[in-house]
Amino acid sequence: MTLQDAIRHDNVGELYSLIDSNEMLLDKGCTGPFPHTPLHQAAAEGKTNVAMEIAMLKxxxxRKLNKRGHSPMHLALQNRHYDTARALMTxxxxxxxxxxxDGITPLHLIAGEEGNNEQESKxxxxxLAEFxxxxxxxxxxxxxxxxxxxxxxxxxxxxKAFEVLLGWLKRVHLTEILxxxxxxxxxxxHIAMSQGRPKIIKLLIPYINVNTKNFHDETALEIFRRNPSGDLRLAIRLYWVRYLTILFTSNLSLSQFLSMELTRHEKLVLETGLGDKSTRDMVLIVTTLIATATYQAVLSPPGGYWQDNSSNTPANSSAIADEKPHKAGEIILNxxxxxxxxxxxxxxxxxxxLVICYTAAPVAPHHPGLLLNALFWCCLHCRPYNRIPEI
Structure with a gap:
């Protein structure tokens, strides 16, 4: 039996028998700059067991590319041997x-892959999600x-692949890549507009400025006007987005932006050293612990809260505290x-x-929800005091 036969039958035992008789078996014909190795052959044929063994041995x-510019994982994906590609990934x-x-990676390949039916596309x-x-x-x-x-x-x-990619980008806060x-x-x-993909356009609108120009000096909105999708609601939405964008943003090129004076926000980050992630993380950890401790102190104040109701009036000013009139749930400290x-x-x-908000300034423009969360916790901190009686 030859090496090709062992690969064809996906026989790991026979592979090792052949290696035992010829230690240089796997290296034969693999010394050139663009070799078609036994791993390439096993991956192209979807022989996962043999492919894994060869990948562990060699x-x-x-990572080697053959004369056609393909790695073993590329070949596995091109021939829809997904289990083999998954195994190599592990x-x-x-x-x-x-x-x-053409600079295409396995991720690019699988992003463009679509099955012939619903079952095949899963x-x-x-x-793609695993990658x-x-x-x-x-x-x-x-x-x-x-x-x-x-x-x-x-x-x-x-x-479907686009929805997976978009969902992942949102969850890892990398929507800037769009x-x-x-x-x-x-x-x-721009591409979705030129191809008339209304479903994709609707998903992209919140993340990309419709007035962004390509190298042909065309905005996405101008491309849409030239290639309308026939979706009236989408057209109305795009026009509203356009006008709101003009009102609240400015279209600056990167060179124009870099030529501008530093904003107050940028000066703040530079002067305080908060641009350094490790420093920012350390300050945030300490201040978060302090905020948690002070909030917990409201829920469990010194002395706690009364557990019962009492209407007894103390006979004199030296009466002990638990003889004073009180209601259940009122704070004992007075x-x-x-x-x-x-x-x-x-x-x-x-x-x-405030320190948390100040420290989070470098990421605040990208995550405005941070400030809303801080405001929410401030309001929540005040709620336990509603149970404190008037004195």
């Missing part, structure tokens, strides 16, 4: 980033045409001590929230 084979997630012909979608989860940075890889995996999915009109331009200066929105506690505790809590 890890370097997994050995080394970075194989997802191997650039082949497997490439699952593999993204296994190698987060793979989404940043570009083809020779400067296209991301999202560009590829839109070009192929692969709506604004990246290809070799012609087109964002994914008088000047109560004022000192509430004033000091509230001041520390509000100060810690």
């Amino acid at each position: 890890p370097s084979f997994a 050995l080394n997630p970075k194989l997802i980033r191997v650039r082949g012909r 497997e490439p979608l699952e593999l 993204l989860s296994a190698c987060k940075s793979s989404i940043e890889d570009l083809t020779s045409q400067y296209q991301t995996a999202v560009h590829v999915a839109v070009n192929k009109n692969n709506l 604004k990246w331009k290809d070799k012609c200066g087109n964002t994914v929105l 008088g000047s001590n109560l004022h000192k506690f509430t004033g000091l505790n509230s001041s520390v809590f509000v100060l810690s929230i």
Whole structure:
């Protein structure tokens, strides 16, 4: 039996028998700059067991490109041997980033893959999600045409793959990638507009400025006017988005933006050193612990709360505290001590929230929800004081 026979039958035992008789078996014919290795052959034929063994014995084979510019994982995906591609990914997630012909990575390939029916389309979608989860940075890889995996999915009109990519970008806070331009200066929105993809356009509108121009000096909205999709509601929505964008944003090129004076926000970040992630994280951890402790102090103040109702009137000023009239749920601490506690505790809590907002300034423009959350916690902190009786 030859090596080709062992691969064809996916027989690992026979593979090792052949290696035992010839230690240089796997290296034969694999010394050139673009070899078609046994791993390429096993991956192309979907022989997962043999492919895994060869990849473990010869890890370097997994990254090599053959004369056609394909790695073993590229060949597995092109022939729809998804289990083989998945197996190779488990050995080394970075194989997802191997650039082949035209700069296409396995992620680009699977983003453009669409099954012939609903059942067939599920497997490439699952593999796409697994690729993204296994190698987060793979989404940043570009083809020779400067296209991301999202560009590829839109070009192929692969709506389901696009939805997976968009959902993942939102969850990992990388929606800025949607604004990246290809070799012609087109964002994914430009491509969707030119191809008349209303479903994709609706999903992209919140993330990309419709007035962004490509290298042909065309905005996405102008392309839409030239190639209308026939969706009246979408057309109305685009026009509203256009006018709101003009009102609240300015279309600056990168060179124009860099030529401007630093904003107050940018000066704040530079002067305080909050641009450094490690410093920012340390301050946020400490202030969050302080905010948590002061909030907990409101829920469990010194002395606690009365557990019962009492209408007894003390006979003299020296009566013990539990003889004073009170209601269940009222705070036991009273008088000047109560004022000192509430004033000091509230001041520390509000100060810690302000420090959190100040420290989070570098990311606040991208995550305005941070400020809303801080305001929410300030309001929530005041709620327990509603149970404090008037003195």
